[in-house]
Amino acid sequence: MTSTPQAGNLDAEVVIIGAGAVGLAVAQRLARDGRSVLVVERHEGMARETSSHNSGVVHASIYYPTGSLKHRLCWAGNPRIYEWAEAHAVPVRRTGKIIVALSEGERGGLDEVYQQALANDVRGVERITGARARELEPHIPTIEAIWSPSTGVVDNYALARSYEAEAVAHGALIAYRHEVTSITRVPGGFEVALRDADGVASTLRCAALVNSAGHRAADVAAMLAYPLDGGTHENIEVPVMRQRANAGRYYDIVDPAAARLVTRPVYPLPEHQAGGLGVHLTVDTDGGVHLGPSTEWIAEDDAMDYRHVETPEWRAKFLEGGRRFLPGLRDDQIAPGQVGYRPKIQRPDQGLVDFLVWHDRGYVHLGGIESPGLTSSLPLADEVAAALR
Ligand SMILES: Cc1cc2nc3c(=O)[nH]c(=O)nc-3n(C[C@H](O)[C@H](O)[C@H](O)COP(=O)(O)OP(=O)(O)OC[C@H]3O[C@@H](n4cnc5c(N)ncnc54)[C@H](O)[C@@H]3O)c2cc1C
Structure with missing residues (x-):
């Protein structure tokens, strides 16, 4: 990371905000594609929030409206979690x-x-x-x-750890204890301001930004001035992102x-x-x-x-x-x-709301990544890779 980025100099091609299971699945996927990847995570380690506080069920895609992202990604993710877990010594049943x-x-x-x-x-x-x-x-x-x-069960923490290991093995860097505090669009990408756990500020520059911030995904979107209840921003239709x-x-x-x-x-x-x-x-x-x-x-x-x-x-x-x-x-x-x-993203008076995978000029938003997000983590990573292609 540099504190005074030079125009045209990238600290990483892609910055991923959040080292939960999904952010790390995206990191390993993009790193395997040969991209330079930096994951920024405010906690001292991975999977401290939703990714380690769940049922760890490998869902079969029973409940979701046919054709929805939840249906398609969970259905595709189910056999892939078993294959991945068996190949990476992650406990699974x-x-x-x-x-x-x-x-x-x-x-x-x-x-x-x-x-x-x-x-x-x-x-x-x-x-x-x-x-x-x-x-x-x-x-x-x-x-x-x-x-x-x-349907089955997987060790959620070991799964996230295996994504992290695979990402690092393919060259990804992970900055723990760093929180993203603001984001600015600049020509060719983004300037991302960080604060570390000791309060030290720094800035980095990237061409693409993946928002995998879980509960804070909407707060991160707000840093780019997207209207959280949907609307138009710089002539672009923005979906509802508030969570x-x-x-x-x-x-x-x-x-x-x-x-x-x-x-x-x-x-x-x-x-x-x-x-x-x-x-x-x-x-x-x-x-x-x-x-x-x-x-x-x-x-x-x-x-x-x-x-x-x-x-x-x-x-x-x-x-x-x-x-x-x-x-x-x-x-x-x-x-x-x-x-x-x-x-x-679902309100208390609403029925099921789908995952939100939305992208705009190098920014990819992962919103409402509730269940079956763990099961869908590898196909979600593919969606992000496709959005950035
Ligand atoms: C009760 C419950 C049960 C569930 N059961 C299942 C199940 O059985 N099967 C299944 O498939 N799914 C299940 N899920 C869903 C699954 O747990 C989630 O979809 C998945 O863990 C989401 O991972 P994530 O990486 O998107 O989010 P998270 O794990 O929350 O990671 C987001 C990360 O972003 C970081 N972050 C946020 N803002 C910033 C910032 N500004 N700067 C730096 N870092 C930041 C956070 O610190 C956090 O570590 C369940 C969820 C819950 C709550």
């Missing part, structure tokens, strides 16, 4: 998952999900009887289910006797309007079992607190939700787990 109807009234909802899964060409998806579902998960009182054999955070808290099933009762992700019917897929049971690559995530819109000025501050109401809600799956689950078998935050 092809567990499959079941989406269950637990009462007669839920059969109709199951049908809707199944039709969407068929329309989305989900690999191997099947509608199965309660008896067959109970062969797979004998302790869940399932009436009828959808079986998705291509809101939606919290997802988890409880862990800490008693091995209860955790052993579940071997794969088990989901109820989705709650898209609430902003998520409904409190479900997930397993991780170490065999841990978790309940969650919840869906809670947080106020626009509330900070994202990664501590799980427990309340009796939430404990009671999770216990009740958990007992729908495991009727014998006891209060002393669960403990507060992690909290993650979904970066959403």
Whole structure:
């Protein structure tokens, strides 16, 4: 990095803001293409935010509107995550998952999900009887289910670490403890102002800029004066970029006797309007079992607190939700787990909103990269590479 950039001198061809799983997937892709890449990340290491606070499910692309980016990129990403993980020694398990109807009234909802899964060409998806579902998960009182054999779980942190290693091996540089504070368009690219963790300011110059800043993607777009609620900027149509955070808290099933009762992700019917897929049971690559995530819109000025501050109401809600799956689950078998935050373009009164991949003269915006962003990380990187071609 230089503090006084010379016109025409680039510090890197492409600067990527954010070293989450997606920013690092983009970094390795562009570095492998032979581009000079610099990733700027305000934290002291990678994947400190959403990329390490999620369910780690390798989604099969069941729920998303057919043809949407979420559908296409998740569908393409699913087999690629397994291939990548196996090639890079990232823990991954092809567990499959079941989406269950637990009462007669839920059969109709199951049908809707199944039709969407068929329309989305989900690999191997099947509608199965309660008896067959109970062969797979004998302790869940399932009436009828959808079986998705291509769903699995991956170690989210190890995945991001493998992208980082691959990016660095192909020449990418990563500036941790540096925050992007302002951006100016200059002839031939961008001038990016940084502040390091000790408060020291510097500037760098690049030809292209990838905004993979997760929850701060809109703040970064605002540095370039894009109207966040959509509109026109320098005669260019700009989409809605404003985001809101939606919290997802988890409880862990800490008693091995209860955790052993579940071997794969088990989901109820989705709650898209609430902003998520409904409190479900997930397993991780170490065999841990978790309940969650919840869906809670947080106020626009509330900070994202990664501590799980427990309340009796939430404990009671999770216990009740958990007992729908495991009727014998006891209060002393669960403990507060992690909290993650979904970066959403979706408003509380809206249905599902797609990922935003938008580009304008060397600037690529990745907005609303909530679930299934981890599963879609490699195809998202391809989208960025195509936008910069
Ligand atoms: C509760 C929950 C469950 C989920 N479950 C799944 C799942 O099971 N499967 C799945 O596929 N997906 C899941 N997801 C989605 C997935 O976690 C995200 O899509 C993915 O992690 C997004 O990665 P990212 O790199 O875009 O963002 P992040 O990981 O948030 O990274 C953004 C980075 O940008 C940095 N940054 C921001 N502003 C600046 C700045 N000005 N200067 C420097 N750095 C900056 C931040 O510090 C941060 O490190 C889930 C998400 C949540 C919240």
